[in-house]
Amino acid sequence: MNIVGKDNIPNPPIDFILSHFDSSSGQFPCKMMTFRSNGQFTVNTKQEILKRCEQSDFKDCRINAYPETIVKEGMLIQAPNFVFVDLDLGNFDNDINKLNKVKNSTLRKMEQMHGSHPTLSWTGNGYHIYLPINVSVxxxxYVFSKDKFPKLFSLKGKYSQYFVSEAFMQYAEDFFTSGRADPNHxxxxxxxxxxxxxxxxxxxLNRGLSLEDSKVRILQKWDGKRIDGDAITHEFLIWLIRQEINLNNSSSNRSNPTKKNRTRYLGTGESHHQDKSSxxxxxxERLLQIPIDDQRKYCLWRIISPYLLNVKHIxxxxxxxxxxxxxxxxSHLKKLDFEPRIKIYGIIKGNKGFKPISYSKLKDENEELYLFLQKKNLENISK
Known part of the structure; x- marks a missing residue:
């Protein structure tokens, strides 16, 4: 039985939704699913999408933001250029005020960081936010190679069945929502x-809501500007390195249970026991007295934060x-491209007890910063 009559047949904005998707292999073929389908199926045209919606009485019509072909000749060809944020009302105790607070902070963070104006829709059970970005595969x-993160992407790792680009999709959602997105998404x-x-x-509809109250509605339209994703991929790389370090530290502590009773201070090669604050x-210490115009984020999370928190125990x-x-x-040398308090808060709260990188290892991990510090004569006091 049809739930819509001839006078109120919906007119889904297929062209608008497809405009969010960008693929080197084209938008089609892609997958979609509906209330009447048994899983996903392939569609090849806009007309076919609309026809399938009609056949399902316009119920639970979903389309994949990515094309069906993502791998060619064994190589991933599809960039993770569509950020999908899902904020479910049920995860906020069905309190619309709590949900709106997180929704507003998410949109504000996107605006402050990237000047973005994404699509916001109401699904009947929460909000969806769609943010198209420009990003590479x-x-x-090389810097995102799975070989560089063997713990994360190993057969027993958290992302064993993922592309790195797929881990980025999930990171981006958590990043913009400060971890408040639907955990099941x-x-x-x-x-x-x-x-x-x-x-x-x-x-x-099953809860007895009207057609109008059950309709997926656009509350804010994307302005058509695909933002530069370099800033967030940089944050993602930092996150990957941090996760790998934490996993290595955890494995090391499990294999050497006495290790937790001593502290090794990277950069000196010396082990000390109790009195660490001095x-x-x-x-x-010298770096903290020298302003720099680049690599500020890296210095914060890889050097300064772990040094102050876990070496000096401040x-x-x-x-x-x-x-x-x-x-x-x-900032007097070069304006910051991030909000310092938000960045500092995230780094401190994400700290898992790891130590700062040693000066000798810095050369391999961040040669650019290493060479800069050499010019500042910091190598003479690296011990």
Whole structure:
């Protein structure tokens, strides 16, 4: 039985939704699914999408943001250029005010960082946010190679069955929402299904809501500007390195249970026991006195934060003050491209007890920064 009559047949904005998707192999063929389908099926034209919506009485019509062909000759060819944020009302105790607070902060973060104006839709059970970005195929870049993160992408790792680009999709959602997105929403290329606007959510209909209240509605339209994704891929790379370090530290502690009773301070090669607050790593102390115009984010999370928190054992509040003071000095050389308090807060809260990189290992991990510090004569006090 049809739930819509001849006078109120929906007119889904297929062209608008497809405009969000960008693929080197074209938009079609792609996958979609509906209330009447048994899983996903292939569609090849806009007309076929609309026909399938009609056959399903416009209920639960979803389309994949990525094309069916993502791999060619064994190589991933599809970039993770569509960020999908899912904010489910049920995860906020069905409190619309709590949900709106996170929705607003997510949109504000996108605006502040990238000047973006994404699509916002109401699904009947929460919000979807669609943010198209310009980004490369990460798996094909050396710095994102799975070989560099063997713990994360091993057969027993958290992302064993993922492309690196798919891990990025999930990271981006967590990043913009500060981890408040639906925990059950783990987008991948094959599962990135978005609800087509002006179709109906069957869960709402089953609760007895009207057609109008069950309709997927666009609340804000994307402005058509695909933002540069370099800033967030940089954040993602930092996150990957941090996760790999944490996994290595965890494995090391499990294999050597006495290790937790001593602290090794990277950069000196010395082991110490109790009184750690007076310990100094001179090259990092010197760095804190020198403003720099690049590599500020890297210095914060890889050097300064772990040094202050886990070597000097300074409180989070004092660590934040020291980092903010250093960034203020750096901003006189070159304006920051991020909001310092948000960045500092995220780095401190994400700290898992790892130590700063040693000066000798810095050369391999970040040669550009290493050479810069050499010019500043920090190598003479690296011990």
């Amino acid at each position: 990460l798996d094909n870049e 783990r987008p991948k290329y094959k599962t990135c299904l978005i609800r087509i606007p002006d179709t109906f959510n069957s869960k709402c 310990f100094r790593i001179e090259w990092i 409180s989070e509040a004092e660590t934040a003050k020291t980092m903010e003071k250093w960034l203020y000095q750096c």
